[in-house]
Amino acid sequence: MPAITRDEVAHLARLSRLALGDDELDHLAAQLDQIISAVARVQEVAAEDIPPTSHALPLTNVYRADEVRPSLTPEQALSGAPAAEEQRFRVPRILDEEA
Amino acid sequence: MSTPTVMKFEQALAKFEPVLGIETHIELGTNSKMFCGCPTAFGAAPNTQVCPVCLGLPGSLPVTNHAAIEGIIKIGLALNCDIVEWCRFARKNYFYPDMPKDYQISQYDEPLCVDGHLDVEVEGETYRIEIERVHMEEDTGKSQHVGGATGRIQGADHSLVDYNRAGIPLVEIVTKPITATGDKAPLVARAYATELRELVRSLGVSDVRMEQGSMRCDVNVSLMPRGAAEWGTRTETKNVNSLRSVERAVRSEIERQAAVLDSGGRIVQETRHFHENTGTTTSGRSKEEAQDYRYFPEPDLVPMAPSREWVEELRATLPELPAARRKRVQQEWNLSELELRDAVNAGAVELIEDTIKAGAAAPAARKWWMNELSRRATEQGVELAELPITPEQVARVQAMVDARELNDKLARKVFEGVLAGEGAPDEVVAARGLKVVSDDGALAAIIDQVIADNADVADKIRAGRVAAAGALVGAVMKASRGQADAGRARELILEKLGAS
Amino acid sequence: MSELVKKSAAELGALIAAGETSAAEVAQAHLDRVAAVDGEVHAFLHVDAEGVLAQARAVDGRRAAGEELGPLAGVPVAHKDVFTTADMPTTAGSKILEGWRPPYDATVTARLRKAGLVILGKTNMDEFAMGSSTENSAYGPTRNPWDLARIPGGSSGGSSAAVAAYEAPLSTGTDTGGSIRQPAAVTGIVGAKPTYGGSSRYGLIAFASSLDTPGPFARNVLDAALLHEAFSGHDPMDSTSVDRPVPPVVEAARRADVAGMTVGVVKEFGGEGYQPGVLARFNEAVELLESLGAKVVEVSCPNFGYAMPAYYLIAPSEASSNLARFDAMRYGLRVGDDGSRSAEEVMALTRAAGFGPEVKRRIMLGTYALSSGYYDAYYGKAQQVRTLISRDFDAAFEQVDVLVSPTTPTTAFPIGERADDPMAMYLADLCTIPSNMTGNAAISVPCGLADEDGLPVGLQIMAPVLGDDRVYRVGAAVERALEDRWGGPLLAQAPELEAK
Incomplete structure (x- = not known):
């Protein structure tokens, strides 16, 4: 049985916002199956009582003072925008209300 | 789409018991944003308060605002929460155009404040609202929908996004399920939101203005048949932007769900949107797939471990909280329940108190704020506290009345002058030649x-x-x-x- | 070719400081070299000759004005295209960012400028630093100056090739799983991964935030140390930046001795899958260390075998979130916006068109590992493995001062050989990944040519967190002894590139 099904791969593509064609999905499904089978080795490690590590170094409490710093100009902010209008980023119509 | 039918509220309550949950978002009034140094002023020209960090530009990194963490800890303490000894930020992943990084920095299974409560009173009865958690996150940008008839998202041709709001510190306060409120459920919900607003305002960490969105409520409602042990499926109503709407949204959802259940239907777990004009909710997103936010610890930020000393220092700075203050002023000013409630609802307690501190007698201080000044605030559509007049100035005017240099009619003219920006009371008196003729x-x-x-x-x-x-x-x-x-x-x- | 391009960075800095040449002259010599060979090597994605000369003249001006400048002032550096530069495009090797001009400089970029380094241009890389060959660049592969049919390593392959081809004496890279050390090894130069947090990530377009580390490339250990020192150190814009002095790497590189040190050989790295010529050179290097007065012991790190699977869960998970922002809304490519499609559709079309196959693979893999239902089994387990690897390192560094291994199991492989075989490609980082998982300092220095193909082999030296000086000290000792043996740098044995 494969580690991941074609349907799951299609679901991942939607979650990842990638409009993939059928060929690409097929190709990826095979590769992901191989990779996931390989990385599943992490499950061999008997690690019930092992704490997880999320950061390389154990730093804590890094803060900045509540001070205002210069912002970009609107021109700079919008300089890379694919489309802009009324000093705002113009985006295609949005289907859903905010999640 | 068929028009959803509703069941009369009394009838619904006879058959079903509501269970509520309220999630409240509060923007903190820090000088700078949550993770960058951009200012947070409301109403600035679009995209003038943005930088690589809050625009989510490639390569940018967040750094936590110390004052925001102070603010949330104060809120947590005021809500009788435990402040955890160690916690982390997490990324909540979902794509949305007004979210610059397409993930929100939030907290997931490790919130900063847990297990609190807030007591609210409805018709003389006290309800203890248990607080599940209070966590820190960042706000999103704002979209303006262009084209289509309504300016709403449906039918729009495209949208224009302003990221000034993106990255403003946001505190989310989540209640535990609120049960056994019966037909008081809508009032309890409203009382909770009101009390929470008062509480946060008293802490001075946010202006908590629902009409400007610095306080926003999402209301979860489910119904279970009377006598049943299991809770029903809940809906989450968003876009509830006033205290009155909190009450109406709960009522409307109870009426709608009761009708659905009574006719043998099932409640769909969904997001719904409240509409001020109709007082009803409509279904939000049509979820093709369940959301999967793929939370994981935010690798760009390090864990927070607020020291016990710091937490105690902050606890020591907490002001007298609204409930205690109300009890005290009611006695000191000799107010009836109704008079007290009016003053609270008008947001006048603190103003009256400061006016008394500045030398005015309690009845006079209350009279000016609750009558003349409340009327003017209503006329201008602003909160009482936003009127450009200070408690000290009100006390000064009253002192002139006490000295018989002004009468009440002239005093109102002085207020008019001060509010019109003509200067301090003495300046208005001089400039307008307002002087009682007692010679x-x-x-x-x-x-x-x-x-x-x-x-x-x-x-x-x-x-x-x-x-x-x-x-x-x-x-x-x-x-x-x-x-x-x-x-x-x-x-x-x-x-x-x-x-x- | 000009003699200037063969000189070390330290020599160039000294010559410019002494007025024997100028930054402008040095810049011109390197621009000429780039013009002559980069058509074949393709190390650069962007070179703006006019801009380079303007920078160089500005440095000469600063010096003329009496400004105190560092030892690398006026020395050219090739800058990996993953760092934002306000005056040059920044693409991270991706089509999705084609032509993007960031409105800000990365901290590393700003520090290069402050130290008076002249940024020659932006170097090619695997798209979003995902890869070990630079074949994943959307702008075509970079070629290894030792053999143009072979890969220069990756992801910082443009940077390694630029230095190996004498196009620049120095270059910057980023190392997430070996992306500095492996390219350095296969092109016969020096590449160091500083302690995580020792060099700032602000303005580094993120691949895997908890692993990404900026570091230097150079043709010798001292030059690498000088560059390391120039751009490292605490940065308040990066929350994960270490607020400690930069370890004394330059002093260590000058010291270049191993007397009294204990060197551990990682038992688990070797045997099957390792090229015999690589193992032969590595074993000689170990013998050399012993002959130089180091005590050599074998050390077992039993969990290092799980580092690669854990890495291919953690890095893609973080990447899937980091790369979400490339959504066609605020910057970069937008595909399919024909007025009828929704933002959601345009996002998905743009990302499908703008990301290459390896990036898509890793986004999908990371999305999978973070999904509800899979998180504990994959991402969660991988984080536990991270703890185990850290314990292995801790135990090892109780016995030894540094650990050594081959940098990568094979020499440079032919372009195309592993292009569609991700698992084979991933093996290139087998020995380098553990140090990324724990944030340790590590370096790769040349240790000879493999007998079977005459291509360079790298020796990896690993030290504890903030023990960066140790890897430079040992690396410099090895370099000095080997160059004595070879009668000059290893790179002198590389074939001359024909100017075209």
Whole structure:
């Protein structure tokens, strides 16, 4: 049985916002199956009582003072925008209300 | 789409028991944003308060605002929460155009504050609202929908996004399920939101203005048949932007869900949107797939471990909280329940108190804020506290009234002048020449004229009908354009007519 | 070719400081070299000759004005295209960012400028630093100056090739799983991964935030140390930046001795899958260390075998989130916006068109590992493995000062050989990944040519967190002894590139 099904791969593509064609999905499904089978080795490690590590170094409490710093100009902010209008980023119509 | 039918509220409550949950988002009033140094002022020109960090530009990194963490800890403490010894930020992953990084920095299974409560009163009864968690996150940008008829998202042609709001510190306060409120459920929800707003305002960490979105409520409602043990499926109603709407949204959802359940239908777990104009909710997103936010610890930020010393320092800075203050002022000012509630609802308690501190007597301080100034705030559509007048200035005006330099009518003119930006009360008095005429010489001349003009009334007074003096006092006030000291005028009239 | 391009960075800095040449002259010599060979090597994605000369003249001006400048002032550096530069495009090797001009400089970029380094241009890389060959660049592969049919390593392959081809004496890279050390090894130069947090990530377009580390490339250990020192150190814009002094790497590189040190050989790295010529050179290097006065012991790190699977869960998970922002809304490519499609559709079309196959693979893999239902089994387990690897390192560094291994199991492989075989490609980082998982300092220095193909082999030296000086000290000792043996740098044995 494969580690991941074609349907799951299609679901991942939607979650990842990638409009993939059928060929690409097929190709990826095979590769992901191989990779996931390989990385599943992490499950061999008997690690019930092992704490997880999320950061390389154990730093804590890094803060900045509540001070205002210069912002970009609107021109700079919008300089890379694919489309802009009324000093705002113009985006295609949005289907859903905010999640 | 068929029109959803509703069941009458009383009928719904006879059959079902509601369970509520309220998630409240509060924008903190820090100088700078949550993770960058951009300012947070409301209403700035679009995209003028953005930088690589809050625009989510490639390569940018967040750094946590210390004052925001102070603010949330104060809120947590005021809500009787435990402040955890160690926690992390997490990324909440979902794509949305107004979210610059397409993930929100939030907290997931490690919130900063847990297990608190807030007591609220409804019709003399106290309800303890348990707080599940209070966590820190960042706000999103704002989209404006263009094209289509309504400016709403449906039918729009495209949208324009302003990221000024993106990255403003946001505190989310989540209640545990609120049960056993019965037909009081809508009122309890509203009382909770009101009390929470008061509480946060008293801490000075946010302006908590629902109409500007610095406080926003999402209301979860489910129903279970009376006597049942298991809760029903809940809906989450968003877009609830006033205290009144909180109450209406709960009521409307109860009525709608009751109708669905009563007709044998099932409640769909979904997001719904509240509409101010109709007071009803409509279904939000049509979820093709369940959301999967793929939370994981935010690798760009390090864990927070607030020291116990810091937490205690912050606890020591907490002001008297609204409930305690209310109890105290009710006694001190000798208010009825109703008078107290009015003052609370008007957001006037603190203002009245500060006015008293500045030297005014309690009844006078309350009178000005609750009548004249409340009226003006309502006219202008602003909160009482936003009127450009300070408690010290109100106390100053009252001091002039007490000294009989002003009467109430003139005092209102002084307020008018101060609110119009003409300066401090003394400046307005000087500039407008507002001064009670209590100088006997000046008054005497006016009184003589008034007596001459109203000989018949004068005769009645001479004949002993002292009550008729009111008409002459009125005439004196009119002749002096309100500036006469009415009390002194009456004395002088009676004196002159030998009726004293 | 000009003699100037063969000189070390330290020599160039000294010559410029002494007025024997100028930054402008040095810049011109390197621009000429780039013009001559980069058509074949393709190390650069962007070179703006005019801009380079302007920078160089500005440095000469600063010096003329009496400004105190560092030892690398006026020395050219090739800058990996993953760092934002306000005056040059920044693409991270991706089509999705084609032509993007960031409105800000990365901290590393700003520090290069401050130190007076002249940024020659932006170097090619695997798209978003995902890869070990630079074949994943959307702008075509970079070629290894030792054999143009072979890969220069990756992801910082443009940077390694630029230095190996004498196009620049120095270059910057980023190391997430070996992306500096492996390219350095296969091109016969020096590449160091500083301690995580020792060099700032602000303005580094993120691949895997908890692993990404900026570091230097150079043709010798001292030059690498000088560059390391120039751009490292605490950065308040990066929350994960270490607030400690930069370890004394330059002093260590000058010291170049191993007397009294204990060197551990990682038992688990070797045997099957390792090219015999690589193992032969590595074993000689170990013998050399012993002959130089180091005590050599074998050390077992039993969990290092799980580092690669854990890495291919953690890095893609973080990447899937980091790369979400490339959504066609605020910057970069937008595909399919024909007025009828929704933002959601345009996002998905743009990302499908703008990302290459390896990036898509890793986004999908990371999305999978973070999904509800899979998180504990994959991402969660991988984080536990991270703890185990850290314990292995801790135990090892109780016995030894540094650990050594081959940098990568094979020499440079032919372009195309592993292009569609991700698992084979991933093996290139087998020995380098453990140090990324724990944030340790590590370096790769040349240790000879493999007998079977005459291509360079790298020796990896690993030290504890903030023990960066140790890897430079040992690396410099090895370099000095080997160059004595070879009668000059290893790179002198590389074939001359024909100027075209």
